[in-house]
Amino acid sequence: MTDTEAAPTWSLPDDRDSVRDALIDWYEADHREFPWRRTDDPYAILVSEVMSQQTQLDRVVEAWEAFLERWPSTTELAAADRADVVGFWTDHSLGYNNRAKYLHEAAGQIESDYDGRFPESPDELQELMGVGPYTANAVASFAFNNGDAVVDTNVKRVLYRAFDVPDDDSAFEDAAADLMPADRSRVWNNAIMELGGVACEQTPSCDEAGCPWREWCSAYASGDFTAPDVPTQPSFEGSRRQFRGRVIGTLREYDELELDTLGHRVRVDYAPNGEYGREWLRGLLTDLEADGLVELDRNAEPVVARLRR
DNA sequence: ATCCCGTCGG
C-alpha cells in the first residue's frame, strides 16, 4: 500500500446533526442585522463581500447603500469611469482601492462574458476579477444557496478551537466541508461566520454570546483559547501604501499633474534627484499604472499623470 | 500600537 496519508489527528463530534442544528438554531434566534442579509441579488452581495474584506462591518453599511444607489447593477457599474469608482472608494474610506478596480472589472466581465447575469457556481464565480475561493463561496451561498463551506479566518478560528483542527488550510477545508449540512450553505455560512464574529472572537465571549457549541468545544473545556496566527502588518505610517493613497488623492484634485509637481504634493521631502525623487515616484506610478488606477502620458514633456478613466 | 484579512501577481 503506497498510501502515505496520515490519519487525521482531529475529529468532528459524532452527533454532527446536533452540532449543526445547535448553530443554526442559535443563528436564527438572534443575529446582527445587515442590509445585505436581506437581499439575494448576487451583485449587491458581491459588493458587500468585497467591501467587508477590509473594513469593519459597521462602516460598510453606509458605503454599501450609497454604492448601490449610484451603481444599482453591473450595467451601470460597468459603464462608469474607473476614476469615479476609485474616487467613491476613497471618499468612503474603504481602503485598498485595487478592490474598486476589481469590482469595476468584474462588472464588465458580467456584462460582456455572462450576458449581464451572474453564474451560480463557485467555480464560475471565481473567474470574476477579485473573486477568490472565499468570495465565490460567499456569493454562491448568499445569493443562490449554492456554495461550499466558506473558510475565512473566522471559520478557521472556530474550527481550531472547537474541534482541534490543525492550522492547515486543507484540514480547515475538509473540516468545514464535513460540518456543513448539504444544501444549506446560505444559512450555514452566515451562521458559522456570525459565530466567529460575535462569540468566538479573538478574545471569546462564549457565555455572554450564548455560544451553542460549548458542550462540544475543546477550548471551552480546556480554557485554552489560542487561535491560529494572523500575520501582522508593517506600520502604515511612512509606508509605500500610504504614498500610493496620497498619489490617488492628489490626482483626484487635478485633471493631470506633471511628475515633480505631484511629487512635491505627495511628500514634503520630495527632491527630484534625491532619495525620494523622480525615480522613486516613477516606481510608484508604474505600479499604479499596472494596477489600472493611473495613466501616464509618456509622450508629454514633461510626463504627466492622471487617474485612469 | 494593533486590529481588520482575501486576492493577485510574480
Added chain:
DNA sequence: CCGACGGGAT
C-alpha cells in the same frame, strides 16, 4: 508560496 495592498477605529 510570499509580499503587496488603505486607512479608520480603538
